[in-house]
Amino acid sequence: MSYTKMNYLLEILAFHDLVAINQLSTGQIALWHALMYINNKCAWQEWFTVSNRMLESHTGLTRDGIAKARNKLRQKGYIEFKSNGTAATAYTMIQKVASNNLQDGIQVMSNNLQDSLQPCLQDSLQPCLQDSTTLNKLKQNKTEKSTRKVFSPPTKEEVAAYCRERNNGIDAQTFVDFYAARGWVAGKVPMKDWRAAVRTWESRRKAETAEKKGWESFE
Numbered sequence: 055m056s057y058t059k060m061n062y063l064l065e066i067l068a069f070h071d072l073v074a075i076n077q078l079s080t081g082q083i084a085l086w087h088a089l090m091y092i093n094n095k096c097a098w099q100e101w102f103t104v105s106n107r108m109l110e111s112h113t114g115l116t117r118d119g120i121a122k123a124r125n126k127l128r129q130k131g132y133i134e135f136k137s138n139g140t141a142a143t144a145y146t147m148i149q150k151v152a153s154n155n156l157q158d159g160i161q162v163m164s165n166n167l168q169d170s171l172q173p174c175l176q177d178s179l180q181p182c183l184q185d186s187t188t189l190n191k192l193k194q195n196k197t198e199k200s201t202r203k204v205f206s207p208p209t210k211e212e213v214a215a216y217c218r219e220r221n222n223g224i225d226a227q228t229f230v231d232f233y234a235a236r237g238w239v240a241g242k243v244p245m246k247d248w249r250a251a252v253r254t255w256e257s258r259r260k261a262e263t264a265e266k267k268g269w270e271s272f273e
Contacts, residue, residue, distance in 0.1 A: 060098055060149055068150035076130060081115050085123040086132055088112035089145055103142040207238050208248045216249060222256040
């Protein structure tokens with residue numbers, strides 16, 4: 055079987071999936087990770103040599119512990135090694151992710167990453183979306199206000215025409231002079247509809263006329 059460069063992350067994921075089924079000791083797991091790390095530093099050579107002293111510093115195992123752990127890793131099909139007498143031992147890592155499955159593995163990782171990020175992105179974007187909605191409402195309210203008809207004081211002729219239409223007997227000049235002197239304010243509120251003010255005068259005039267008739271009949 056030809057040797058292909060490993061994908062570090064996919065191999066680690068595959069290793070831990072296998073460990074969940076085929077349990078290893080903490081020392082064996084530490085040794086496998088140390089060998090993977092060193093082989094990565096060696097640019098993924100098929101065979102690479104590592105001294106026991108280096109493995110001791112990376113794993114915390116004794117020399118005897120390293121020997122036992124590597125034998126168990128060989129039996130379970132994770133590594134192969136060749137002893138070189140007093141020289142450093144040569145190791146090769148047995149790939150658990152086939153090269154033809156590499157693209158599938160990357161796609162799975164991408165999908166998992168997307169699923170993990172989705173809630174975070176939603177939480178991060180929610181305030182932005184809320185701010186956008188608020189901004190749109192403010193713009194809409196501003197537009198509605200700008201499109202509302204601005205009050206324009208009527209002329210004496212306009213008031214006279216409206217009073218003739220209603221036949222209420224109100225003097226247009228008196229009406230215009232009254233509100234012009236007050237800055238076209240009805241009570242304490244700026245006037246919005248002068249026709250409504252005319253109708254108010256009309257109602258008050260009718261009430262005063264009725265009251266006057268009542269007093270005259272009483273006398």
